[in-house]
Amino acid sequence: MNLLQDLKWRYATKKFDASKGIQEDDLQKLKEAVQLSVSSYGLQLYKVLIIQNKELKSQLRKAAWNQAQLTDASHIFVFCNYTERKNEHIDKYIEATSKIQDTPLEKLAGYGDLIKESLSAKSDAAWQNWSEKQTYLALSNLLTACAALKIDSCPMEGFEQEKFNTILGLDQKGLNAAVIAPVGYRSAEDHTQFRKKVRKPKEFLFEEIQ
Template sequence: MSTYIESLEWRYATKQFDSSKKISTDNLNILKEAVRLTASSYGMQPYEVFDVQNEEVREQLRAVGYNQPQITEASHLFVFAAKTDVTSADVDTYMKLVSETRNVPLENLEGFSGMINGAVVALPQEVKATWSAKQAYIALGNLLSAAATLKIDVCPMEGFDANGFDDVLGLKEKGLHTAVIATLGYRSEEDVTKDAAKVRKSTEDLFTTI
């Protein structure tokens, strides 16, 4: 556990990546598996993650990302795209996955299905879109921690034109909207922020014991 905390102390939102260093296939697969295993409400994972490796596409995304260099200089770019709506068809698809994975008859899942339909599907569309985006952020947080344990740098980013990202990646047609992005790779020795002290609230200020 002390090693895990040390990894969290080590990580920071990398501003300048060493473009000559690439994440190995094995480590990339570990990071993807960490994201895949992330907890989500009801386990539904109402989002998709795009690993954008195409250099031309990344240049287009940089243009709608306020020209931030991390988008093209980092080894990899993950785009977390949340569902803009959650329908009963989505619930049905998820129930089939649960049934197949756990070897449970579909009819035994009717109560679970009804609960999700009542708690999520019945909500206004804009509320469901916000709910989906929140789930994507949980996955982002897990990515940050997993990457830190591998000594891989990540910069989580919200400063971009989300609609522009949607247009470049064709997300609207898929019922998705860009929620947040993350650039992954290895810090440059020239990054002036790499040695800055981590600024966080004290445990006493952050936690209240009741």
């Protein structure tokens, strides 16, 4: 199974080769993989910034404790969750569903109301937690797609959210930088690529209930 071999190949890259960039064709494949990610209710309540600008990457590096991946990687994917609940997001999703699946809007109205009721019942803290979790589902697709294309990646939570939000102007857009992933190609000098993976044995990780 090629997928398992790809997952064994990937690792959290600590040092990227700054001389190598991702080709546009592969970048489009990564974007499509993220677009196809699962999400609660199918809403995809997040936005993904893809940053290649060198000056901006340098600013973000300073807000990520000077970690070199931010400037050496070809691109930085910044997964941003929405900070406010807006019915218009749900309405747009229902309208898109109606158009794409050729279903009358009136038949989907009840589902839209159910989603609105469910999300409005969450406390502000629960909403923020739920909203940030959605971005990790999309991140997972990115990491898997990178592995399949033999593109290296490094998922990172080690950055200062407030500074990222300020640098990227996210507060004004009602967004929050939840998690990031520099992507590119590993440097031959990154010795972590030669380390064996350490994972829990399956007998401790899984419990089958029949």
